[in-house]
Amino acid sequence: MAARRFGSLAALGVFAVAGLGLIAGCANEPTRVQPGATAADTLQRLGAPTGRYPLTGGGERLQYSRMPAGFEVTDIDVDASGKVVSVTQVLSEARFGYDIKVNQWRQNDVMAFYGRPYEITRVSSFDGAVWTWRYKAVNERRMLYIYIDPTGVVRRYHTGDDLDFDRIRD
Structure with a gap:
């Protein structure tokens, strides 16, 4: 009886630790940052971004990418006063034609x-480089291809299926 109770308590402990891990994982999810948050709070919560880029008007883009293994790139734009003004997951088919x-x-x-x-x-x-990002569209693994010519100018783009994933799956 005591062994059975110990096993139940041990299982409960494992689930509690797993639950805390999930909660901690949510805390550093870039898409959960709210406009109006400060850049300092965002950096403390999420850690160092994978990229930092100046914005016109004195602001800065904090970029959190899950490449090469992941499927998301989140751009967090901060204004000159240090406040978050937008949080965008940019790898989205709905946005490519617009963006x-x-x-x-x-290239920059x-x-x-x-x-x-x-x-x-x-x-x-094509005379130039093809840059590729992975993303998901309705849970399908897809690729974004951007064609950059030798002078560094984007000449075209298109999307396609993630054939690497299809080869692994088959």
Whole structure:
């Protein structure tokens, strides 16, 4: 009887520790930062960002990327007074056509918006580099490809299935 009670208490302890881990994990989720929070509080809560980029008007973008293994890049824009003004998960098919500025963006604009890519490759049909990010669309693993010419200008983009994942799954 005592052994059975000890086993139940041990299991309860394991679940309690797991629950605390989940709560702690939620605390450092970038998309949970609220506009109006301070940059200092955000940095204390989330730790160092994967990228920091200046914004026009004196603000700064704090970027939290889960690349190369993850599927999310969260941009947290802070105004000149140090307050969070927006929190955006930028790897979204609904946003690509609106956000990506073909023939206008340069390589540094891509970095400031999406951060470091999952990979950089070349293809024979394009003179330049193809930057790739992984993302999810309705739980399907997808890829965003941005084509950057030798002068550093974005010339086109497209999305496609994550064929690496399909090979692993089959």
